[in-house]
Amino acid sequence: MLVNEHKFLEVICGRQSGVAPALLRGLLSLLEPFYLAGAQSKNFLFDTGLKKPQRVSSRVISIGNVTTGGTGKTPTVAWMCDFFERHRLRPGIVSRGYRSLDDEGNDEHRLLQKLCPNVPHFQNRDRVAAARQLIDSHHPNVIILDDGFQHRRLHRDLDVVLIDCLNPWGYGHVLPRGLLRESARGLSRASIVLLTRADQVTEAEKEIIRQQVRSYTDCPVVSSRFVPTGLRNSGGEIASFSELQDQKVFAFSAIGHPxxxxxxxxxxxxxxxxxxxxxxxxxxxxxxxxxxKILKTASAKDSVSLMTTAKDLVKIGDDRIGDLPVWAIEISLEILDSQAVWEETLLNAASDERLPES
Structure with a gap:
């Protein structure tokens, strides 16, 4: 499975050449219109009012994307929770719980519990039911709907759409030929667009992405980056990057954008x-x-430490694999431009009453 997913991405992005990859891309292109038609049909029902979004008594802010995974939703949700708490609001989180194994929830749920310990988080395939359960039990005045852009059944007061500057349009095709969940024209529903990893492209490349976004929507476009802040293990110990830079390290991850x-x-x-x-x-x-396998491969390279993401560390639940210590890189969202617009938009959507930051 590991090798197949990597090879699949190599095929759809066009880096794999030859007869077999070309044939596979051709087959996927034949399937693409069917997926696109399904997405367009669902959107048509909501766009025309044949289906109505269901409202709840709390404000709802959706964070989503037009491509599959890896845009940075989890650190953005954590940033928003902290932001709203500092402005004396009571945030809560609702998400689907994709690939949960037990009552502790999936990797995003476990990580957000560590990053936002005071913020309740309900996971349910039925996001409307989850929102109502959250309101009944915790009375939040703003609900963050994680990965909610395509889930239109729950009414939202703001649609925040994340676009990863390293792969903004999912190789230019809808699933399964590319990584787009729907046509990029769906951005017309966005209230504000957040460009993530904007520090990893040139100003010229970022401007091209901005212009592409503006061809679909005239909503505000804000740039951001994810700043590495340090290392932490599952026991809560903290280390600086300089402490490990002279060591031989080995890294692994299971995230959308390795x-x-x-x-x-x-x-x-x-x-x-x-x-x-x-x-x-x-x-x-x-x-x-x-x-x-991780331990064996790392040991064969004389590694003395293992590096992973915070999202991976919560699934391992130990500070060592064999005799090798495991460290996660912690990151935080940083807004690079239009911060006043970004914060004003969030606060206006979250509350009728503007409260001073505490």
Missing amino acids: EAFRRTLNSVGFELDDDRFLQFPDHHHYSAEDLS
């Missing part, structure tokens, strides 16, 4: 060759066999 994680590692002084990085599918649940 290449962005590698770029983050490089930015703080850990430059890893391909043979020092192991990639698993997004939301992958680590088995004992997986952990053994």
Whole structure:
């Protein structure tokens, strides 16, 4: 599965050449219109009023994207929770709970519990039911609907759409030929667009993305980046990057954009060759066999420490794999421009009463 997902992405992005990849891209192109028709049909029902979004008594802010995974929704949700708490609001989180194994929820739920310990988080495939349960039990005045852009059944007061500057349009095709969940024209529903990883492209490249966004919507467009802040293990111990930079390290991840994680590692002084990085599918649940493979591969490279993401660490739940310590890189969202517009938009959507920051 690990190898197949990586090869699949290599095929759809066009890096794999030859007869077999070309045939596969052709087959996927034949399937693409069917997926697109399904997405357009659902949107048509809501756009024309044949289906009505269901309202709840709290304000709802949706965070989503037009491509599959890896745009940075989880650190953005954490930033918003902190922001609203500082403005004396009571946020709550609702999400689907994709690939949950038990009552503790999926990897995003476990990570957000650590990042936002005072914010209730309900997961349910029925997001309307989850929102109502959250309101009944915790009385939030603003609900953050995680990954909600395509889930139109729950009414929202603001649609925040994240676009990853490293792959803004999912290779230019809708699933399964590309990574778009719907046509990019769906951006016309966005209230505000947040460009993520804007620091990892040139100003010229960022401006092209901005112009592309503006061809679909005239809503505000804000740039951001994810700043690595330090290292932490599952026991809560903290380390600086400089403490480990002289060590031989090995990295692994199971996230939607592993290449962005590698770029983050490089930015703080850990430059890893391909043979020092192991990639698993997004939301992958680590088995004992997986952990053994990580340990064996890392040990063969004389590694003395393991690096992963905070989202991966919560699934492992231990500060060591075998005799090797495991460290997660912590990141936080930083707004690069139009911060006043960004914050004003969020506060206006979250509350009728403007409260001073505490």
